[in-house]
Amino acid sequence: MVDAARRCEEANPDVLDINFGCPVKKVAGKGAGAGMLRDIPLLLKITRAVVDAVKIPVTVKTRLGWDHDSKIIVDLAERLQDCGIAALTIHGRTRSQMYTGEADWTLIGEVKNNPRMRIPIIGNGDVTTPQIAKERFDRYGVDAVMVGRASFGCPWIFKEMKYYLETGELLPPLSIREKMSVLRRQLRESVARLDERRGILHIRRHLAATPLFKGIPNFRDTRIAMLQVNTVDELTAILDKIECDILPEQI
Ligand SMILES: Cc1cc2nc3c(=O)[nH]c(=O)nc-3n(C[C@H](O)[C@H](O)[C@H](O)COP(=O)(O)O)c2cc1C
Incomplete structure (x- = not known):
């Protein structure tokens, strides 16, 4: 990961985001992506090593935990912050959930409202309309929301959300x-x-x-x-x- 991070840095990106969230079997099953949630000491060691290896900000994206019985994100967020990451994105599902069921934003809110947390928290999962985006900001206090699937084939959704967040009005639908x-x-x-x-x-x-x-x-x-x-x-x-x-x- 340190070697990969250094090579990525050569391409001059603004940030380097470590993906500890991918649930697909061929990734998580090998211990990568969300599979790292089963080995927190190694996850933290890698994060620290990557943060130390590059000059650009390192961010992390992950899930609530491996499964229903191990939703460790509130504690993990603090420990990731201690590794020196610049921001954390949380997808409100566990690895076991893959993309099923509804994203649970309660723990995302708990991370954000933890007085020990200083880094920006980006909430993710099921943000599909401008109204939902606004509700997530208002209710959970997150610093940003990340939109995934709702943008597939609808790249104008970002403009619609931004407009609604800034004006409180829905943008007239594009033709x-x-x-x-x-x-x-x-x-x-x-x-x-x-x-x-x-x-x-x-x-x-x-x-x-x-x-x-x-x-x-x-x-x-x-x-x-x-x-x-x-x-x-x-x-x-x-x-x-x-x-x-x-x-x-x-x-
Ligand atoms: C086909 C597909 C590919 C994805 N690839 C990535 C990826 O490369 N990196 C990443 O951090 N998340 C990836 N995700 C996860 C999304 O970023 C996001 O966390 C997830 O879809 C939940 O958000 P949503 O409900 O807005 O879709 C992918 C999701 C899908 C469906």
Whole structure:
């Protein structure tokens, strides 16, 4: 981890976030990700070593604990802070829960309200609407909320949440065309950041999840074609077809 952290630092990121939260079997089962929650002394030793190895701020993301009987986050948060991390993100589930059930924010609130805690606490889990985001800030006092799945295929959700938090009003819904233009920008940026093949694979996951095309009659073939594209040109042609031929019929 120290070697990996030093290599990451060479890419000049703003922060280095250690993921002690991933629940998937091939990761957690090997003792990595959320699997580290079963060996707290090692988790702390690694965190301390990484903090000491790099100059940039090190943050941690983790879960409430390994399972229902070991929700150790309140104590763990203090000990992670003592390792020198700069902020802590808590997903309000245990590893055993994977992504099922509802995120429990009670312990996130307890960590935040622990007078010993000084570092920013970022709450995560089931923040899916602007109203829920606001409620989590108000009720649990967290310094930030992190949004995961609700952003898949809906990258405009951040703008909607920010607007609601700042004004108390809901942003007038973006039109389908505005949303399409956001997805096109996401396509361009993904390809620029990664490369064409990986950028397209990334965007295909968002297109698969987006609610944007729900309810459009006879959309199935277009949807399948959209999710099988391999190049920017192919995908752009399909998005053009949706905007020029399919959407006008819907309006
Ligand atoms: C497909 C998928 C991939 C994820 N990958 C990561 C990851 O690489 N790093 C990470 O810290 N969390 C990852 N997460 C977890 C999310 O960041 C988040 O903690 C979790 O989805 C709960 O938040 P949500 O209810 O807003 O989705 C992933 C989640 C999903 C569903």
